[in-house]
Amino acid sequence: MKWLVVPRTPEPEVMDEPEEVGAYASAAAEAYLDGVDNSLVEQVLGFGPLEGWLLDVGTGPGGIPLKIARRSPKLRVVGVDRSLRMVEEAKRATRAEGLDGRAFFVLADAGRLGFRDAFFDVVISNSLLHHLPEPVPVFNEMARVAKPGGLVLLRDLRRPSRLALAFHIRWHGRHYSGTMRKLYRDSVRAAYTAEELRGLLQGSALAGAQTFHHRRTHLGFYRARPRARHSREGGNPLP
Numbered sequence: 695m696k697w698l699v700v701p702r703t704p705e706p707e708v709m710d711e712p713e714e715v716g717a718y719a720s721a722a723a724e725a726y727l728d729g730v731d732n733s734l735v736e737q738v739l740g741f742g743p744l745e746g747w748l749l750d751v752g753t754g755p756g757g758i759p760l761k762i763a764r765r766s767p768k769l770r771v772v773g774v775d776r777s778l779r780m781v782e783e784a785k786r787a788t789r790a791e792g793l794d795g796r797a798f799f800v801l802a803d804a805g806r807l808g809f810r811d812a813f814f815d816v817v818i819s820n821s822l823l824h825h826l827p828e829p830v831p832v833f834n835e836m837a838r839v840a841k842p843g844g845l846v847l848l849r850d851l852r853r854p855s856r857l858a859l860a861f862h863i864r865w866h867g868r869h870y871s872g873t874m875r876k877l878y879r880d881s882v883r884a885a886y887t888a889e890e891l892r893g894l895l896q897g898s899a900l901a902g903a904q905t906f907h908h909r910r911t912h913l914g915f916y917r918a919r920p921r922a923r924h925s926r927e928g929g930n931p932l933p
């Protein structure tokens with residue numbers, strides 16, 4: 695029933711306003727987002743011990759790759775973002791955590807990654823998809839820079855149906871206030887549905903990736919190396 699689908703309302707692609715960067719890195723947002731981030735970290739680590747190189751696309755202040763690096767001593771991580779302020783924030787966090795030499799953050803566009811083919815053992819992305827007007831070139835870049843059989847995993851918010859939208863935003867956004875609450879509402883309205891995600895994947899180099907729901911709020915996909923086991927923690931395959 696098409697009338698149940700709320701049209702997507704895109705939001706600005708890059709988060710570069712000081713207020714946005716501040717809101718995202720603030721203590722208020724941190725408490726709730728930490729739990730969400732941790733569930734992604736567990737999902738990625740559930741594929742087995744990580745070593746080599748991990749790339750995080752649309753890394754923001756770098757919280758997720760830094761958490762993974764802390765738990766994976768044989769892993770080096772790279773985060774890319776189109777916002778210079780975010781990259782600077784991530785570099786500050788790297789120094790504060792003493793992870794220099796194992797964590798690197800660079801300014802780059804997700805649709806034109808300057809890395810060579812098949813370099814990364816793991817490629818991840820969290821909460822970038824809803825910013826993208828054209829996700830397919832980004833999926834293609836993620837596939838290109840990942841080693842054949844390397845883990846590629848993306849997670850993002852889910853846009854609910856017209857009937858559920860207002861309640862969904864009020865209930866799941868109850869942890870936020872001020873700028874962060876507005877950012878959350880705009881992000882949910884800009885997010886993709888499971889059906890849209892499947893369609894995008896079909897037309898990309900990641901066709902065949904497994905899609906999943908995480909709780910009621912998120913969706914995503916992964917392409918796992920053949921011997922990987924999918925972690926039940928933090929993600930269930932979509933029906």
Ligand SMILES: C[S@@+](CC[C@H](N)C(=O)[O-])C[C@H]1O[C@@H](n2cnc3c(N)ncnc32)[C@H](O)[C@@H]1O
Pocket residue numbers: 707708709710751752753754755756757758774775776777780802803804805819820821822825826
């Ligand atoms: C909602 S934040 C998520 C940050 C981080 N992944 C996290 O989960 O905390 C989205 C980030 O994607 C970045 N971004 C948006 N479009 C991008 C693009 N085309 N290339 C690289 N980064 C992009 C934004 O600047 C912002 O920092």
